[in-house]
Amino acid sequence: MSTLSALSKAETRLFLRDPVSVVVAVLLPTLILAGLGAVPALREPFPEIGMAFVAYFAPSLLVISIVQLGLQTLPTSLATYRERGVLRRYSATPVSPLAVLMVQLLVNLVTALLAVALLVAVAVLGFGVPAPQHPLDFALAALLGTSAVFSLGLLIAAVAPRARTAGGIGALAFMVTLFFAGTYLPNFLLPDAVQRIGAFIPPGVSTIKDSWVGTGADPLVLVVMAVTTVGASALAARLFRWE
Amino acid sequence: MPVIEVDKLHKRYRGHVAVQDVSFGVDEGEIFGICGRNGAGKTTTVECVGGLRVPDGGSISVLGLDPVRDRAALRRAVGIQLQASELPDRMRVQEAVELFASFYAHPADPDELIERWGLGGKRTAAFGRLSGGQKQRLSIVLALVGNPRVAILDELTTGLDPQARRDTWSAIEQIRDSGVTVVLVTHFMEEAERLCDRIALIDDGRVVAVDTPDGFVSGLPGGQRLRFRPSAEFPDALLTDLPEVHAVRRKAQTVEVTGRGDLLQAVTSALAVHRVMPVDLRLDQPTLDDAFVALTGRPQGE
Numbered sequence: 309m310s311t312l313s314a315l316s317k318a319e320t321r322l323f324l325r326d327p328v329s330v331v332v333a334v335l336l337p338t339l340i341l342a343g344l345g346a347v348p349a350l351r352e353p354f355p356e357i358g359m360a361f362v363a364y365f366a367p368s369l370l371v372i373s374i375v376q377l378g379l380q381t382l383p384t385s386l387a388t389y390r391e392r393g394v395l396r397r398y399s400a401t402p403v404s405p406l407a408v409l410m411v412q413l414l415v416n417l418v419t420a421l422l423a424v425a426l427l428v429a430v431a432v433l434g435f436g437v438p439a440p441q442h443p444l445d446f447a448l449a450a451l452l453g454t455s456a457v458f459s460l461g462l463l464i465a466a467v468a469p470r471a472r473t474a475g476g477i478g479a480l481a482f483m484v485t486l487f488f489a490g491t492y493l494p495n496f497l498l499p500d501a502v503q504r505i506g507a508f509i510p511p512g513v514s515t516i517k518d519s520w521v522g523t524g525a526d527p528l529v530l531v532v533m534a535v536t537t538v539g540a541s542a543l544a545a546r547l548f549r550w551e
Numbered sequence: 552m553p554v555i556e557v558d559k560l561h562k563r564y565r566g567h568v569a570v571q572d573v574s575f576g577v578d579e580g581e582i583f584g585i586c587g588r589n590g591a592g593k594t595t596t597v598e599c600v601g602g603l604r605v606p607d608g609g610s611i612s613v614l615g616l617d618p619v620r621d622r623a624a625l626r627r628a629v630g631i632q633l634q635a636s637e638l639p640d641r642m643r644v645q646e647a648v649e650l651f652a653s654f655y656a657h658p659a660d661p662d663e664l665i666e667r668w669g670l671g672g673k674r675t676a677a678f679g680r681l682s683g684g685q686k687q688r689l690s691i692v693l694a695l696v697g698n699p700r701v702a703i704l705d706e707l708t709t710g711l712d713p714q715a716r717r718d719t720w721s722a723i724e725q726i727r728d729s730g731v732t733v734v735l736v737t738h739f740m741e742e743a744e745r746l747c748d749r750i751a752l753i754d755d756g757r758v759v760a761v762d763t764p765d766g767f768v769s770g771l772p773g774g775q776r777l778r779f780r781p782s783a784e785f786p787d788a789l790l791t792d793l794p795e796v797h798a799v800r801r802k803a804q805t806v807e808v809t810g811r812g813d814l815l816q817a818v819t820s821a822l823a824v825h826r827v828m829p830v831d832l833r834l835d836q837p838t839l840d841d842a843f844v845a846l847t848g849r850p851q852g853e
Contacts, residue, residue: 314653318646325641393636399603400631401697402623402654 311403315411323415326381333376334423337369338430345435357496359521363437364494366427367517370450371489373423374511377416378457379464379478379485386412386465387474396551405550413458420454428520438521445519452533453511457485459540460510466548489513508532554579554614554701554732555600561608562595569595571756573609577701582723582733584747586740586843592756593736594634597703600734601631614700627655630699630731632690634706640679644670647678648692655697664692668722684715691722695731702726705736720746740839750839754847767842769811774837777808777818779829789825793817 323329341362344350350361357364386409389395395405431437440446460481468474486492488506490513495503507514507529515529553576560573570592577583585593598604600611602618602625611618616625638647648665652658665671668688673681681689687707694702704723708716723746727733737743743750744764752759752767760767768774787799795817796810808818815834822829 311654314650318642318650321646322639322641389639393633394638396603396633397636397638397693400601400626400633400636400694401651402626 312407312411315403315407316415319408319411319415323381323419329377329381329419333373333381333419334426337372337423338427340372341366341369341427341431342434345431351436360436361494362431362435363521364496364517365490366431366437367513367520368489368491368494370424370427370516371486371491371511371513373427374420374454374457375482375485375489377420377423378454378461379481380475382412382416382458382461383465383468383474383478384471386462387468388471390465390549390551391471393551399550413462417454417458420458421450424450424454440520441522442519442524445525446516448530449512449516449519449525449533452530452537453513453516456510456512456533456536456540459537459544462544463540463547466544485509485511510536552579553577555583555734556612557596557600557609558611559609560596560599560606560611562592562599562604563607568756570599573751573753573756573758575751575758575761577732577734578749579732580727580730581748582727582735582746584743584750585734585736585753586743586750586839587738587753589738591738591753593738593753594705596753597631597705597734597736598633601629601703602626603631603633627697628700630694630697630702632694632702632704632707634709636690637686638678638689640677642678643675644678644681644689645674647689648696651693652696657698659696659698661696664696667725668692669718682715683711684718687711687715687719688722691719691726695726699731701732701734703734703736706738707735708737708739708742716742740843744839752843752846759846764839767839767846768837771811771837771842771845774811774841775809775814776835776837777810777814777829777832778805778835779832780804781806781822782828782830783826785822785825785827789821790818793821 344365345362353359354361354364389408395408398405398408428440432439461478464474464477464481468477488502488509489511490498490506495506495514498506503514507526510533512529512533515525519525555577557576558574560570562570573592573596585596587593595604599606600613600618602622605619613625614628616628618625645661645665648661652661665674668691670685670688670692673685678686678689691704691707694704707723708719711719720742723733723735735743735747747764749761749763750767751761762770790796790799790808793810795812795814796808798809800807808814819829
């Protein structure tokens with residue numbers, strides 16, 4: 309078995325043993341969606357937003373998966389690996405600690421995309437939400453938005469001196485992001501200014517929503533997400549401390 | 552032929568010199584101790600030997616490899632157990648050993664290693680649930696799973712209870728007996744004395760001396776001390792004339808003789824010739840600790 313596949317297997321196993329990540333990131337958003345979708349009124353078109361509430365709110369729920377993994381699980385586990393000398397132990401073997409970092413990134417990324425796919429599937433098949441109207445836009449928006457959030461997570465892992473600090477910064481970023489993504493309060497209830505800022509806060513919920521149930525992705529937001537990804541990961545790579 | 556050669560190693564951290572001039576050689580198949588108080592530069596030295604830090608000066612050769620230039624080859628041939636490096640809490644013993652085995656082209660058999668190091672009953676136990684001694688044994692297993700020719704073990708027994716420490720000691724002897732050269736970093740003199748074939752004593756970033764444990768101890772002036780009550784009177788000269796004897800002191804009825812070499816044998820034979828019986832004979836052997844104090848000019852704890 310090659311080293312990388314053994315590492316991926318080990319990290320996946322560890323990930324699945326952490327109930328918080330699995331429940332919050334993978335199951336919770338879909339469960340909330342199912343809960344809301346069970347209310348008939350929320351499946352009917354809602355005059356104020358021009359569509360059913362479940363359809364309007366589903367993209368905001370999907371952000372939970374992305375930010376839980378990108379801003380909580382990833383930075384906390386990398387900072388823990390550093391703090392407890394796990395990266396150091398790997399660095400004494402033929403495996404580069406960079407490989408460990410990449411595998412962690414990959415496991416969380418794949419999980420985020422699976423969670424997004426699960427939510428979309430349940431929304432579409434179970435609760436009458438239309439399938440993504442602009443599938444390419446949607447894929448791009450979800451991928452770039454997720455990458456931007458994950459890069460910020462890497463930046464947190466890079467600069468946080470301890471695992472607890474990483475968890476703290478991550479939790480703050482988690483709450484701010486969910487606020488702007490309209491997960492606490494649906495977007496139409498938020499002031500215009502907040503909505504306009506929120507459009508550019510990773511993962512860029514309005515563009516994900518527009519490509520799912522609206523008129524397509526806003527190219528400017530996609531560019532901002534791409535630039536955030538490149539900038540934050542470059543900075544993280546520069547600042548990352550291995551011990 | 553030495554498997555490790557360190558020559559004039561120098562390493563500085565931001566404005567603080569950790570290692571100034573360290574040179575020593577480690578022979579194949581020995582347990583080589585690197586001893587000194589905390590902060591003396593022991594860990595920095597072995598981290599440079601293991602290629603985990605880049606020296607600022609001097610040269611290092613391990614199995615003919617340069618730890619910085621030949622980093623990849625070195626990783627395959629040297630097993631390193633580092634201080635304070637853990638595993639993820641939820642990783643299980645067997646998983647960890649198999650994972651680390653997959654990093655090497657010709658690994659040892661994970662099952663056999665686990666069994667040999669007494670972790671057979673803990674295969675499915677999570678790392679976070681292991682005791683300190685079990686974690687250390689797993690650490691050794693992970694350092695050995697690549698079938699290394701050299702094993703570097705840093706402060707292996709710190710924080711272990713006395714029984715676990717003794718278990719670890721016999722484990723280290725096992726490693727040596729299987730033909731692996733062991734570099735053991737420790738600040739426990741008792742451990743170094745008991746295990747090491749040779750020791751480099753490091754103080755304040757410099758090597759104070761390299762010798763066998765016996766060599767360190769017998770090099771002490773007036774190192775050994777005999778005390779007894781003589782069964783009959785005898786003149787001091789009877790003992791002070793012996794080459795092994797350094798001094799003779801009398802305290803009330805007790806005679807105290809200091810000296811070196813085969814002191815006990817020399818003194819008892821001389822007394823026997825004059826039909827003097829040494830009653831309540833006691834021999835105080837100086838320890839490596841005493842040698843340490845004598846060589847560095849201050850006790851270990853300071």
